[in-house]
Amino acid sequence: MKIGLYPGSFDPITLGHLDIIERGSKMFDKLYVGVASNMRKTYLFSDEERLQMVKEECKKYPNVEVILCSGLTVNEAKRVGASAILRGLRAMMDFEYELQMATANKMLDDDVETLFMMTNPHYSYLSSSVVKEIIKDNGDISKFVTPNVIEMLKKKYF
Numbered sequence: 001m002k003i004g005l006y007p008g009s010f011d012p013i014t015l016g017h018l019d020i021i022e023r024g025s026k027m028f029d030k031l032y033v034g035v036a037s038n039m040r041k042t043y044l045f046s047d048e049e050r051l052q053m054v055k056e057e058c059k060k061y062p063n064v065e066v067i068l069c070s071g072l073t074v075n076e077a078k079r080v081g082a083s084a085i086l087r088g089l090r091a092m093m094d095f096e097y098e099l100q101m102a103t104a105n106k107m108l109d110d111d112v113e114t115l116f117m118m119t120n121p122h123y124s125y126l127s128s129s130v131v132k133e134i135i136k137d138n139g140d141i142s143k144f145v146t147p148n149v150i151e152m153l154k155k156k157y158f
């Protein structure tokens with residue numbers, strides 16, 4: 001059984017993330033989506049809010065399970081039995097960072113591979129930060145996130 005782990009902050013989850021999850025769910029028998037819990041990072045949404053938000057968006061995929069991930073991603077991958085860490089790649093801006101992380105993870109655990117999936121061209125410049133910037137000024141984010149996420153963002157900002 002092929003098991004994958006797609007880790008991320010998902011603060012909030014965007015249609016770009018969901019596109020990777022949908023395509024990733026077809027590549028693995030089971031795909032875990034790991035919502036990062038990192039005390040050194042400041043998130044807009046709490047761990048619990050992001051966990052519930054991502055669960056809500058993923059409930060339509062029967063082989064996708066959403067979990068909270070703290071600590072090293074390779075350790076979480078091992079814990080759930082994943083042989084691969086799935087990451088999305090957008091423009092060049094992602095490349096340096098992702099290469100660094102993938103190399104570090106490979107050195108930490110040679111058994112866990114990192115797989116990159118190219119972004120859907122529709123979402124190549126979409127990030128959680130862009131969504132937060134637009135909603136702050138009451139802009140239209142309906143092309144970037146689901147209605148449920150729009151509601152959660154509105155509650156935070158207005």
Ligand code: ADP
Nearest residue numbers: 007008009010016017087088089094119123126
């Ligand atoms: P992190 O803090 O771990 O980078 P993010 O939630 O920002 O968490 O991103 C999680 C993963 O999803 C990363 O691999 C990132 O490159 C990918 N990703 C984010 N937005 C998109 C998008 N629009 N298209 C494809 N992949 C994306």
